Amino acid sequence: MLFDHDGVLVDTEFWYYKAGERALADIGLTLDKDQYLSDMNQGMGTWAQARAAGVDEQTIDRQRKVRDDYYQEYLRTEAIEIEGVVETLAELSDHVRMAIVTTAKRRDFEIIHEKRQIRQFMEFVLVREDYKLAKPHPEPYLAGLKRLEATKEETLVVEDSLRGLNSAVAAGIDCAVIHNDFTKAHDFSQASHRIGSLSELKDIILGATRLPALPRGPLAGP
CATH class of the missing domain: 1.10.150 (DNA polymerase; domain 1)
Structure with missing residues (x-):
């Protein structure tokens, strides 16, 4: 993911x-x-x-x-936590490999995660300085796919904006769009899934039959 x-x-x-x-x-x-x-x-x-x-x-x-x-x-x-994110990532980490592909600048990202628990579940992070062309261009997600060493067919992007969705679609990757008040008026008709909260990803990923747990090992750095 x-x-x-x-x-x-x-x-x-x-x-x-x-x-x-x-x-x-x-x-x-x-x-x-x-x-x-x-x-x-x-x-x-x-x-x-x-x-x-x-x-x-x-x-x-x-x-x-x-x-x-x-x-x-x-x-x-300011309080910028989203309820349930850490718990959902912890459960997903037993079954899928995860990374972040963001347009956030490195310094902003580092400030956000100085005291938060999200990065521990991610194999790597790509920030704005890590690629040339920003979303909606496909480069960010193609770079993430290459770093993850995964195929498009076995990968899912999670986004909240049309710009991000268009980036995923242009990269040929299925995308789940999560509700966000700032982007709720966007046209998300090309999304593979529409979800109200991150916890709904468990149903998409795990489905009716639970996937086998991934082997535990050291995660790669950002």
């Missing part, structure tokens, strides 16, 4: 939005949430609205750093 990260394993997407909203407010702009969600769906984000308002690139570069600082502040101070 190849997991997306933000919105799937940790509840961070709201705080990323709030950080961008705060960074734009610093220069007198209001971030329209609906437009932001639409822009994010196309691989853009906060700065599309800034450019549309005529903000110059030097100011955008400065405020991007400000946004990143705000976001890291939220990551350190």
Whole structure:
């Protein structure tokens, strides 16, 4: 299994939005949430609205750093756990090999997981610095598949956004989409599965007949 990260394993997407909203407010702009969600769906984000308002690139570069600082502040101070994630991963780890393929930056990812238990179940993590082209391009999940040394047919991607789903579909990998309030209006018609919580993955993976447990051994590093 190849997991997306933000919105799937940790509840961070709201705080990323709030950080961008705060960074734009610093220069007198209001971030329209609906437009932001639409822009994010196309691989853009906060700065599309800034450019549309005529903000110059030097100011955008400065405020991007400000946004990143705000976001890291939220990551350190806000509750971003999703109930049941660790327990579900622990049960799945007996039966499937798992990894994370995320657009999160390495520093943000490290802050999130300084004191959390999620990484222990993953064979590796691919962050934004580990590949050239971001989702919805297939490169992130193709890179994950290669690192996992698995076939497309035996792998499942878990996502929460259309951008991520499109990346998985373009890579030729089945995708389960988990409900997220930030992305609930997206068109997920190409998803192989729609689930309300991560715990439902157990039914998809284990099915009526439980799979044999995987042999235990040391996991690879990130």
